[in-house]
Amino acid sequence: MSPRAxxxxxxxxxxxxxxxxxxxxxxxxxxxxxxxxxxxxxxxDDPDIEIVLLGSDSAATLxxxxxxxFQLTGKHIDEFVARELAELGLR
Amino acid sequence: xxxxxEYSKKQVNRAxxxxxxxxxxxxxxxxxxxxxxxxxxxWRARHAKPLARVNAGLRYYVRKVGIEHPExxxxxxxxxxxxxxxxxxxxxxxxxxxxxxxxxxxxxxQPHLDAVVTDLRSQPRWTIRRVREYVEGRTPGPKDDxxxxxxxxxxxxxxxxxxxxxxxxxxSWAQSVEQDTRRLRAGLKFGxxxxxxxxxxxxxxEFFALRERHEEPDQEFMEQLANMFAATRRYFEDPREGGHx
Numbered sequence: 075m076s077p078r079a080x081x082x083x084x085x086x087x088x089x090x091x092x093x094x095x096x097x098x099x100x101x102x103x104x105x106x107x108x109x110x111x112x113x114x115x116x117x118x119d120d121p122d123i124e125i126v127l128l129g130s131d132s133a134a135t136l137x138x139x140x141x142x143x144f145q146l147t148g149k150h151i152d153e154f155v156a157r158e159l160a161e162l163g164l165r
Numbered sequence: 166x167x168x169x170x171e172y173s174k175k176q177v178n179r180a181x182x183x184x185x186x187x188x189x190x191x192x193x194x195x196x197x198x199x200x201x202x203x204x205x206x207x208w209r210a211r212h213a214k215p216l217a218r219v220n221a222g223l224r225y226y227v228r229k230v231g232i233e234h235p236e237x238x239x240x241x242x243x244x245x246x247x248x249x250x251x252x253x254x255x256x257x258x259x260x261x262x263x264x265x266x267x268x269x270x271x272x273x274x275q276p277h278l279d280a281v282v283t284d285l286r287s288q289p290r291w292t293i294r295r296v297r298e299y300v301e302g303r304t305p306g307p308k309d310d311x312x313x314x315x316x317x318x319x320x321x322x323x324x325x326x327x328x329x330x331x332x333x334x335x336x337s338w339a340q341s342v343e344q345d346t347r348r349l350r351a352g353l354k355f356g357x358x359x360x361x362x363x364x365x366x367x368x369x370x371e372f373f374a375l376r377e378r379h380e381e382p383d384q385e386f387m388e389q390l391a392n393m394f395a396a397t398r399r400y401f402e403d404p405r406e407g408g409h410x
Contacts, residue, residue, distance in 0.1 A: 075224055077217035080239065089347050103213050107241075111206055114244050124347065129220060130238040139238035139269045141336075142343040151341040151369050152401060155394055158372075164391035 080129040082106035083136060086113060087124040087143050094143040096133060103129070172204045174260045180204035181259030185251040208259060209241060212266035215321035216241065219268050222291075223281075223328065227270060230280045236271040263294070263318045264327040271336050275300065275377065278330045282315055292320040301374060310356060310363065311370025312339060334377040338370050349400060362400050365393040 082099040084106060099106035110127040117123040126143075130136045137144045159165040172180075180201035183189050193201065220239040227235035242265045251257060272278045285291050295318045299307050307313050313335040317328040331339065342353050351358030353366065368390050375382050382390075 075221050077214070077221040080217045080220055087347075089350075092348070103217070107210050107213060110241065111244075118245070121350075124243070126243055127241045128238055129217060129240070131224075131235075135234075135236055136238045138236050139271055139336075140240070140340075142340040142347075149337060149341075150344070151338050151373070152394075154337070155369055155372070155390065159387070159391050159394060162387060162391075164387060165394065 075131055079131075081131060081133075082127065082129045083133060084109050084113060085126050085128060085136075085140070085143055086117075087126070089122050089124060098133065170203070170207065172207050177204050177208040177260050178258045180208075181251050184248050185255065205244070205247065205259065209244070209247065209265055212241060212324045212326070215324045216266035216268065216326055219266070219319060219321055219326045219328065223268060223270060226281050226284050227272065229284060230272070230277050232272065232277070237268060239266065239268045241266060261325075263325040266324060266326040267329060268326060269329045269331070271331055271333060273333065275332055278315055278332060281330060282317060285317060285319075294318040294320050294325060307370065307374075309367075310342075310353070311367040312342075313370060313374060314339065332377060334373045338366075338373050342366055345400075359400065361393070362397050365397045368393055 078101055080103070081101060082103050084097040084099065086095045086097075087093070088095075097109065099109065106127055106129075110125065113125045117125060126140075128136045128140060130139065141149065156165065183193060183197070183201045184205065190198075216239045220237055223237050224235040227237060247259070247262065247265065250262060251259065270278075270281070272281065282296065286293055286296070295316075297316045297318075298304060299313050300315065301307060303315075314329050314331045317330065319326050319328065345351070345362075346353045346358075349358065349362075351362070353363060356363075372382060372386075372390060
């Protein structure tokens, strides 16, 4: 993959709802950057919103590398520990 | 805002100093505030191209260790976390902040990860500024909060880019803590939050590291983990328990 082929995604994460809104910008990093700056300014004083600009080969890859913005149900370490302790009869 | 304007490193660092210190910030005129903001956004935007080059280049080295579909993603640091970091590190100049541009790589095992780092270190075209191995028996070793990974800071086109390499075990732990830091608003990532919850995460990180090395934790370790698990249930059942510590 060439640097120009990197696909850019703006992620706007609503913390109380635990939901991410992902906007794809293709390989147009200028448009993605402008949207990033606009979104940050718009939500600057909103502690419930987290915004980040990510770039990868696909949305599927960033859902794996930045999974905290997506569903960790069944994958959260606490659930793993719960299962392990249950198997040992410790909970 | 003038999008074509360029700034010197001196101007960028001055802007960083203005935003870091609330007492200076309070004295800034509207014009100076916008100027400082523009300088910082310009510096961050300047990382976009080197970041994409590192992102694309890394995939070659990940494929070399036998990974057909590299899991590599870049991220440009959020404005608010740039300012937070400046405030946590009062002597840091903005232009020396190493992780404005970051690239995360997930590799199947620690040996895969080590092979990529060794390869990068042997390549003259990669300017390695620093390697930090947050892993047992390495330097500096796991972080106090339990975080494990290898971070490689490279210099590309006059910017620093931080590469975070993690195994799936290390990444699951970090992603879970990241999510809980947001959900509980507890600052767990930065050493804040309830002490029992932080101790629980440190122990889970050790548990994961043992599992990753195919080692079995002893009975005493597991009983202690079970006790900490029981003691921290309230944070998972009622997120408000985490508080704004």
